[in-house]
Amino acid sequence: MRYFSFIGDRTVKTGIAVFLTALVCQWIGWPPVFAVITAIVTVEPTVSDSIKKGLIRFPASAIGSAFAVLFISLFGNSALTYALAAVCTIVTCFRLKLHAGLLVATLTAVAMVEVIHTNLLVAFFIRLGTTTIGLAVSTLVNMFILPPKYRLHIFKRVTTIRMDTANLIEHTFQAILEGKQENIPVKENLSKMDHAVLQTEQLSRFQKDEAKFHPLLKSEQEQFEQLQHQLSSLRIIHYHLNNLTRNPITELSWTEREKNTIMKAVYGVTKRLQEDESYAVTVHQRQLKEITDLFWEDSEATIRSNPTSLTNFPPELIILYELVSIYHMVERFYSFDHVKIKRATPN
Known part of the structure; x- marks a missing residue:
């Protein structure tokens, strides 16, 4: 204390x-x-x-x-x-x-x-x-005297960034599918989160430097490494969300059933990102397969309909590609499975 x-x-x-x-x-x-x-x-x-x-x-x-x-x-x-x-x-x-x-x-x-x-x-x-x-x-x-301990601050920041990222994923895809992309301040929110990531990476650097003089216990070092791993995954998710905001999407050829399928996948990935306990590998991979199959179906349809002009990808492919990439990053977020971050606050 x-x-x-x-x-x-x-x-x-x-x-x-x-x-x-x-x-x-x-x-x-x-x-x-x-x-x-x-x-x-x-x-x-x-x-x-x-x-x-x-x-x-x-x-x-x-x-x-x-x-x-x-x-x-x-x-x-x-x-x-x-x-x-x-x-x-x-x-x-x-x-x-x-x-x-x-x-x-x-x-x-x-x-x-x-x-x-x-x-x-x-x-x-x-x-x-x-x-x-x-x-x-x-x-x-x-x-x-009072040697600095940055792990607690890093833990809190990663948790906050994780929750905010999950909310932003949901709002971004919902706005795109509803055709209301311009009404959501996605770029402003992403800019704030990128700044939060940079600050957290600075704290990670401080913790690495401090460990030279106050070494961490093995369990503490493993927790710290997992936090860095998770922070890296969140940064890449932000990159894919940025890609979506840089591609103005106005019209989509999907049916309501296809949109509902995609939003179901979005809700699933955001819930797993918000709640550690809800992450199940089999469920995650099943939903990943569903949207991956949809991606390949749309790709084949695009090639069949216009085989000579593939310089500009249709918006449906862009959306599915970024969603599949985010799924892979959430899987990577939890892939450090040989270490479990304790739900108790780090000392």
């Missing part, structure tokens, strides 16, 4: 890192402000990111400190010193591709102008020392 969830674990860790950093600097007798600035920006979503970006921020801060010392020695505490220290730090960090350290380096450069008055070389090395303390303390806090 996270007692500080109402303000966020990362906020709590930032506060702890700032407190410990300031405490260490005061104990040594160094000014804590520069170390605190570094500590604030070093608490990243993962320990791996803290270390990677820390290795960039240290040389960037050294560059900022060096420019501050240089221009103070030339122009003293003047407006020109502030401007030159900031501009030169930004340009140098940008040229050296130290983008992650650009902000803290620039802040260090301009802040040093105000506090350095004597012994510039000693001040320079003290700044390097305080930067090192900020980086080290923040990384250790990120590693050992």
Whole structure:
């Protein structure tokens, strides 16, 4: 249980890192402000990111400190010193591709102008020392205090995307078969879900990086792999729905009986996507065979009626092809059958 969830674990860790950093600097007798600035920006979503970006921020801060010392020695505490220290730090960090350290380096450069008055070389090395303390303390806090656990967030997001995808499949096919495709904001909904998928994939990357320092148990790793597998299947389903929205369909030659057969198949696949317990391989494959047979029947009819012009597929074939593809993706969604995601919330 996270007692500080109402303000966020990362906020709590930032506060702890700032407190410990300031405490260490005061104990040594160094000014804590520069170390605190570094500590604030070093608490990243993962320990791996803290270390990677820390290795960039240290040389960037050294560059900022060096420019501050240089221009103070030339122009003293003047407006020109502030401007030159900031501009030169930004340009140098940008040229050296130290983008992650650009902000803290620039802040260090301009802040040093105000506090350095004597012994510039000693001040320079003290700044390097305080930067090192900020980086080290923040990384250790990120590693050992409230280590991030992204599996729960990924689990919740995949479940939400799965439910929304099922609803969108039903609404899309229903609108197409009823000739009301333009009345359903399918593209807007797909755009939102694609954004949700991207965010979930980012959380998956965070979890992979975090596992280098906090390895998952075997069962947890299997659950995480299945969530990634399911997320990939959902992304491909979105691709097939996008294909349907990009092909404006106005007239269909199907009878009402054929439309009902297709909608029955749509209701079946959406129910199985919404409810894990309703997925049965035999039922799924039987309905898949029905729409596959219908697809091949329509294909043969198209070839017989117009054998010389097959550059543009009729809308019936497009609809059936995408529906068959979605069926295969739902089957793939559940094909990770040697692992069962527990219905209980992941720890």
